[in-house]
Amino acid sequence: MSNSTKVLIIYTGGTIGMVEDPETGLLHAFDFDHLLEEIPELNKFDIQLDVHALEKPLDSSNIGPQSWVEMLEVIESNYESYHGFVVLHGSDTMAYTASALSFLLENVNKPIIFTGSQLPINKIRTDGKENIITAIEVAGAYENDKPVVPEVAIYFEYSLYRANRTTKVSAENFEAFQSPNYPLLAEAGVHIKYNSFAINKGNSEKLVVRKNIVEQVASVRIFPGIQKEVFQAVANIPNLKGLILETYGSGNAPTFNWLTEELLRLNEKGVILVNVTQCNTGKVMQGKYETGAHLERAGVLSGEDMTYEAAITKLMYLLSCEELSLEEKKKYMGINLRGELS
Numbered sequence: 181m182s183n184s185t186k187v188l189i190i191y192t193g194g195t196i197g198m199v200e201d202p203e204t205g206l207l208h209a210f211d212f213d214h215l216l217e218e219i220p221e222l223n224k225f226d227i228q229l230d231v232h233a234l235e236k237p238l239d240s241s242n243i244g245p246q247s248w249v250e251m252l253e254v255i256e257s258n259y260e261s262y263h264g265f266v267v268l269h270g271s272d273t274m275a276y277t278a279s280a281l282s283f284l285l286e287n288v289n290k291p292i293i294f295t296g297s298q299l300p301i302n303k304i305r306t307d308g309k310e311n312i313i314t315a316i317e318v319a320g321a322y323e324n325d326k327p328v329v330p331e332v333a334i335y336f337e338y339s340l341y342r343a344n345r346t347t348k349v350s351a352e353n354f355e356a357f358q359s360p361n362y363p364l365l366a367e368a369g370v371h372i373k374y375n376s377f378a379i380n381k382g383n384s385e386k387l388v389v390r391k392n393i394v395e396q397v398a399s400v401r402i403f404p405g406i407q408k409e410v411f412q413a414v415a416n417i418p419n420l421k422g423l424i425l426e427t428y429g430s431g432n433a434p435t436f437n438w439l440t441e442e443l444l445r446l447n448e449k450g451v452i453l454v455n456v457t458q459c460n461t462g463k464v465m466q467g468k469y470e471t472g473a474h475l476e477r478a479g480v481l482s483g484e485d486m487t488y489e490a491a492i493t494k495l496m497y498l499l500s501c502e503e504l505s506l507e508e509k510k511k512y513m514g515i516n517l518r519g520e521l522s
C-alpha cells in the first residue's frame with residue numbers, strides 16, 4: 181500500500197454512520213465530510229481516502245434494489261479511478277446487498293469491502309472504528325500491483341467473509357455475521373492473515389454492471405401445518421418469475437398432493453423454483469428422501485449450499501440477464517458463478 185493507493189468509501193447509512201446528539205441523546209446521520217475528525221487514526225494511513233455519501237443515508241431495512249443501483253452506479257463511475265471500495269452499510273441487510281452486488285457486478289477485479297457496526301461510531305465502545313480501519317486496509321491491499329482480495333466481501337469483527345456466503349446471525353454480538361459453508365477469506369489479529377486458497381482470483385475482463393434488476397420474486401418458508409391457501413397466495417402473484425422454497429434439512433417438504441401440483445403448475449408457467457434449506461450448514465440433496473424427490477420431479481432446482489441471501493439475489497440477477505433463455509437461467513442457478521456455492 182502506498183499513498184498512490186486510492187480507496188473510495190461509499191456511505192449508505194446504518195448504525196455506523198449515526199452519532200448521538202449529546203443534548204438529546206437521539207441518533208442522527210453523521211456528516212461524513214468530517215470522517216477524518218471522527219476517526220483521526222485514518223490520517224495515519226498511507227492511502228488516499230475519498231468519501232461518497234448516498235443522497236439519503238438509510239437504515240438498511242429500507243435498502244433494496246433501487247439503492248443497489250445507486251451503489252452500482254457509484255462503483256461503475258469510479259471503478260477505474262480507485263484501487264478499492266469500502267461500502268458502509270447497516271448490518272441488518274448487509275448480506276443481501278453485498279450478495280446482490282457480487283452478482284450484479286460481473287468480472288470484478290478489485291476489492292469491494294462492506295462493513296458497518298453494531299454501535300455508532302462516536303460511542304466509546306464502538307466496533308465501528310476497527311471495522312472501518314481494517315476494511316480500508318483490505319480494500320487497499322495490493323501485492324505486486326495485484327489486489328489481494330479482488331471480490332465483494334464483508335469485513336466485520338476481525339473476520340473477512342465472501343459476501344455471498346454470509347448471513348447475519350446476531351443482533352447483539354459484535355461478531356454479527358457467519359459464513360456457514362465457506363472458510364473465512366481473512367482473519368485480522370496482529371496481522372491480517374489472508375486465506376489465499378479461499379479468495380477469488382479476479383477477472384481481467386471488462387466490468388459489466390447489471391442495473392435492470394428483476395424484482396418479481398418471492399419466497400415461502402415451509403412450516404408444519406402450512407395450508408394450501410398460504411402457498412397459493414404467493415404462487416398466484418401475477419407476473420411472478422421466481423420462487424424460493426425454504427425447506428427442512430437436506431431440502432425436504434411435505435408430500436402433499438396440492439403442493440406438488442402447485443409446483444408443477446408454476447414450473448410449467450416458467451417460474452424458476454429454487455430449494456434452499458432452512459438449516460445453517462449443509463446442503464440441499466433432493467434425491468435423499470421422498471420428501472425431497474417429489475420437489476425434484478416437480479421441477480424445483482436445488483439451491484445446493486447457498487445462503488438464502490445469495491439464492492434470492494442470484495435469482496433476481498439471473499432473471500435480469502435478458503440474453504439468457506429460461507433453460508439457461510435455470511442451469512446457471514445450479515452453477516457456481518461467484519463462489520456462492522460449493
Ligand code: ASP
Pocket residue numbers: 193194195196238239240241269270271272273296297298
Ligand atoms: N438497523 C441498522 C441497519 O441495518 C442496524 C445496523 O446498522 O447494524 O441499518
